[in-house]
Amino acid sequence: MQAAGIEPEPAFFDESSRALLFATNNPAISIIRVRAFDVATFVAHGAAHIGIVGSDVIDEFDYSELYAPVERDGVGTFAWPFGAHC
Numbered sequence: 655m656q657a658a659g660i661e662p663e664p665a666f667f668d669e670s671s672r673a674l675l676f677a678t679n680n681p682a683i684s685i686i687r688v689r690a691f692d693v694a695t696f697v698a699h700g701a702a703h704i705g706i707v708g709s710d711v712i713d714e715f716d717y718s719e720l721y722a723p724v725e726r727d728g729v730g731t732f733a734w735p736f737g738a739h740c
Contacts, residue, residue, distance in 0.1 A: 694720060
């Protein structure tokens with residue numbers, strides 16, 4: 655996110671925070687912090703436009719609203735599920 659110029663509010667980094675929604679330095683972008691297995695559901699149902707999870711999470715769900723994951727070599731395998739609501 656930092657490379658893209660997106661800076662979350664300090665509370666985002668507080669592991670004891672129970673908040674789900676965090677502001678960023680860009681008023682058009684908010685961040686939702688949820689458990690990995692909730693990411694696909696949030697994206698599929700339009701509560702989030704993009705999510706970053708492991709490909710194992712995507713494999714667990716059969717949501718037609720999710721587009722194919724993007725694989726990234728050299729970093730480990732993860733996926734960006736894009737929702738049909740974007």
